[in-house]
Amino acid sequence: MTAAETRAFMKRLARYVEVNHLKTEAGSDQRGMVYEYFQVARKGQFDQWIQGEALDTMHDGAWYAAAMVNAFRATGDPYYKRFLAKWQLPFYCKMLNRSDELFTSKRNDARPGAAPWGKVWAFQEGEKGFIPYFWDDGASVSLDRMRGTERRGIRPCVDYLAGRPNPNGRLSGYSLGMSNHMAQDIGVMAQLAWLLLREGDSPADRKLAGELAKAARNLHQCRLRHHGTIPMCAAPAALAARDAELMKRVPAADDERLWTPSNHYTRALRDFKGGKRAPMPGFADDQQYRYYYRIARSAGRLTKALAFKTIYDAYTEPMLYHYYCDDAPVPPGINKFDLYGGGFVNGRPADYRSDRKGPGDRPMPIGSRMGPQNMICCGWALQMLRAYPGIWEQRYKGRFAKDLRVYIRPPGTEKPSPRDATATIGDVSLRIASTHHELLLSGTSRADRLAVELFAGPDATGPRATITATHDKGISAVNDKGEKLTVRGEIRMMNLGTAFDVVLPCTVVKAQRRWANAVEHGRMSLRVAGQTRNVYLASSEKNVQAWLTRELAGGLRTWEAIFDELGFIPTGIGRGGGWDGYSDSGGYAHLISAAAQWLLILQNRTDWQAHNIPAVLDAKPPPDGRHRRPAKSRQ
Numbered sequence: 001m002t003a004a005e006t007r008a009f010m011k012r013l014a015r016y017v018e019v020n021h022l023k024t025e026a027g028s029d030q031r032g033m034v035y036e037y038f039q040v041a042r043k044g045q046f047d048q049w050i051q052g053e054a055l056d057t058m059h060d061g062a063w064y065a066a067a068m069v070n071a072f073r074a075t076g077d078p079y080y081k082r083f084l085a086k087w088q089l090p091f092y093c094k095m096l097n098r099s100d101e102l103f104t105s106k107r108n109d110a111r112p113g114a115a116p117w118g119k120v121w122a123f124q125e126g127e128k129g130f131i132p133y134f135w136d137d138g139a140s141v142s143l144d145r146m147r148g149t150e151r152r153g154i155r156p157c158v159d160y161l162a163g164r165p166n167p168n169g170r171l172s173g174y175s176l177g178m179s180n181h182m183a184q185d186i187g188v189m190a191q192l193a194w195l196l197l198r199e200g201d202s203p204a205d206r207k208l209a210g211e212l213a214k215a216a217r218n219l220h221q222c223r224l225r226h227h228g229t230i231p232m233c234a235a236p237a238a239l240a241a242r243d244a245e246l247m248k249r250v251p252a253a254d255d256e257r258l259w260t261p262s263n264h265y266t267r268a269l270r271d272f273k274g275g276k277r278a279p280m281p282g283f284a285d286d287q288q289y290r291y292y293y294r295i296a297r298s299a300g301r302l303t304k305a306l307a308f309k310t311i312y313d314a315y316t317e318p319m320l321y322h323y324y325c326d327d328a329p330v331p332p333g334i335n336k337f338d339l340y341g342g343g344f345v346n347g348r349p350a351d352y353r354s355d356r357k358g359p360g361d362r363p364m365p366i367g368s369r370m371g372p373q374n375m376i377c378c379g380w381a382l383q384m385l386r387a388y389p390g391i392w393e394q395r396y397k398g399r400f401a402k403d404l405r406v407y408i409r410p411p412g413t414e415k416p417s418p419r420d421a422t423a424t425i426g427d428v429s430l431r432i433a434s435t436h437h438e439l440l441l442s443g444t445s446r447a448d449r450l451a452v453e454l455f456a457g458p459d460a461t462g463p464r465a466t467i468t469a470t471h472d473k474g475i476s477a478v479n480d481k482g483e484k485l486t487v488r489g490e491i492r493m494m495n496l497g498t499a500f501d502v503v504l505p506c507t508v509v510k511a512q513r514r515w516a517n518a519v520e521h522g523r524m525s526l527r528v529a530g531q532t533r534n535v536y537l538a539s540s541e542k543n544v545q546a547w548l549t550r551e552l553a554g555g556l557r558t559w560e561a562i563f564d565e566l567g568f569i570p571t572g573i574g575r576g577g578g579w580d581g582y583s584d585s586g587g588y589a590h591l592i593s594a595a596a597q598w599l600l601i602l603q604n605r606t607d608w609q610a611h612n613i614p615a616v617l618d619a620k621p622p623p624d625g626r627h628r629r630p631a632k633s634r635q
Contacts, residue, residue, distance in 0.1 A: 333555020379597020
C-alpha cells in the first residue's frame with residue numbers, strides 16, 4: 001500500500017469500530033466501552049454485542065486504545081487522539097481508579113456449583129486497579145448463557161437480573177474475576193496513552209495524563225496483591241511516577257538471554273518433550289509486552305539483543321501454521337484462530353491440513369488475532385533490520401563462527417547456490433543446503449560407498465539420521481532407532497569415485513519418521529568417516545527481510561480484501577458456531593497498529609523513538625544502543 005492507501009484503510013477500519021462496537025449511551029457507566037464482539041447479522045437487536053464471562057473481553061478495547069495512539073503517532077490525524085481521549089480512556093480510568101467504589105465481592109449471583117476465582121483472579125474488596133472480565137447494564141448478552149438453558153453466571157459475578165426473568169441471557173452486572181493476561185493488555189494501553197498525553201499542552205490532556213498515571217499505579221499495585229511484579233504492569237507505573245526503583249524490577253533491553261532462540265517455534269520443532277503437545281501461538285501478546293516494557297526500561301533506546309529477539313519471533317512464530325498447511329500456500333497476514341487448539345507432537349503437527357478431507361471435516365480455522373498482531377511485530381522487525389544491518393548474522397559470527405554456515409533457502413529455490421556451504425571431510429567433498437522442510441546434500445567421494453551421519457544437535461548429539469549410498473542398492477536412510485527414513489536422490493559413478501545428490505526431509509514433513517528439523521539459528525552436526533563437523537542453520541538476512549515485508553505489506557492487502565468481501569473483520573473464518581459472524585474489535589486494533597508500523601517504515605521512522613520515552617534510570621546508554629534525538633510526529 002502507498003501511504004495514502006494505508007491511511008485510508010486505517011480510517012475505514014476505525015470508522016467501522018466507532019459505528020458498530022462503541023457504546024455511546026449517555027448516563028451509562030460503560031459509556032466509552034469498545035465491545036469485543038459485534039454480531040453483524042443482529043445489528044440493532046438486543047444481542048448485537050456479546051461478552052464472554054470468563055474471556056478477557058475487556059482487553060480488546062485496551063488494544064484498540066493502543067492502536068489509536070499508534071495511529072496518531074504515524075499519521076498526526078487528530079481523529080485518533082480525540083476518539084481515545086473522549087471515549088476509551090475515561091472508561092478505563094474510571095474502572096482502574098474507582099473499582100473500590102464500583103464493585104463489591106460481598107455479593108455473588110453465580111449458578112450453583114460455579115467454580116470460585118482463585119487469588120490471582122478474584123476481586124478483593126475495596127481495591128483499586130481492578131478491571132472485570134465483563135461489566136454491563138443489559139446492553140449485551142453472555143456468550144456462555146446464550147448457548148445453554150442456565151441463565152445464571154458461570155463464575156462468581158454480580159448479576160442485577162438474578163431472580164428475574166432473563167430469557168435472553170443479558171448481562172447486567174460485572175464479573176468478579178480479572179486475569180494477569182488482561183492486566184498486561186491494560187498496561188500496554190496505559191503506557192502508550194500516558195506517553196502521548198503527557199506531551200499535550202491543553203489542560204484536558206494534562207488532566208487525563210494525571211488520571212492515567214494514577215491508573216497505572218493502581219493497576220500495578222492490584223497485580224502485586226494478586227500475583228507479584230508483572231513487567232508490563234510495572235513499566236507504565238514506573239514511567240508515569242518516574243520511579244527508578246520500580247523500573248529496576250523491569251527486565252533490561254540488553255538482557256543476554258534474548259540472544260538465545262526460545263519460543264513456540266523452537267519448543268515445537270526442537271525443544272519438545274516426547275509425546276507431549278507443544279501449542280501453536282494464537283496471538284502475539286508476549287512479543288508486544290516484551291517490546292513495550294523493555295523499551296520503557298531503556299528510555300526508548302534499541303539494543304541489539306531486543307532487536308534480535310523481536311526479529312526472530314516475528315519471523316519464526318508464524319511458521320508453525322505454515323507447516324500445518326502442507327497442501328495450500330498461506331496468504332500473507334493469515335494464521336490460526338486464537339481459540340482453536342492445534343499443536344505439535346514430537347517435532348511435527350499433530351495433524352495436517354491435508355488430513356482434513358472428509359465431509360464436514362474442516363481445516364484449522366483462521367482468525368484475526370495472531371496474523372494481524374504478528375504483522376505489527378514484522379513492522380518493528382523491519383525497522384530494526386534497517387537500524388542494525390547485519391543483526392541477523394551477529395549471533396553466528398560472535399558465538400559460532402567455527403560452525404559451517406548453512407543457509408536455509410526460501411521455498412522455490414532448491415537449486416544449488418553459490419552461497420551453499422561446502423566442506424571436505426576425509427575423502428568426501430560436500431555441498432550442504434537446507435529449506436525449512438529438507439536437508440540437501442551433494443558432492444563427491446573417492447569411494448564407491450557413502451555413509452553420512454546427521455545429528456540433531458552439535459558435536460554429534462541428539463537424534464541421528466544415517467544416510468547410506470551404494471551403486472548397487474542406491475540411497476537409503478535410517479534414524480537412530482533403526483526406523484527407515486524417507487529419502488530421495490541419486491548416485492553416479494565417476495572416473496575417480498562417486499557423485500551423489502541426496503534430499504532428506506525433516507521430521508516436520510508428513511510421513512517422515514522422527515530425526516531432526518532445520519531450525520532457524522539452530523545447530524546440527526554431521527559425521528563422515530569418524531570426523532564430525534558442526535553446522536549452523538539460518539536464512540539469509542535478505543530473505544528474512546523479504547519475508548517480513550511480504551507478511552506486513554502483503555498482509556494489509558489480504559485483510560483489506562477480507563474487509564471488502566465480508567464488510568467487517570471477523571473473529572474467525574471457517575470456525576463455525578457463530579464465530580464467523582462476529583466482528584472482532586481486536587482484529588481492527590491489530591490491523592490499525594500494523595498499518596501504523598507500515599507508515600513509519602514509509603516515513604523512515606522508528607516506533608521506539610516515536611513514543612518519546614523519558615529516562616527513569618540514570619543508566620548510561622547500552623554500548624550497542626543507537627540513541628538519536630526523538631523525531632517529531634508528522635502532523
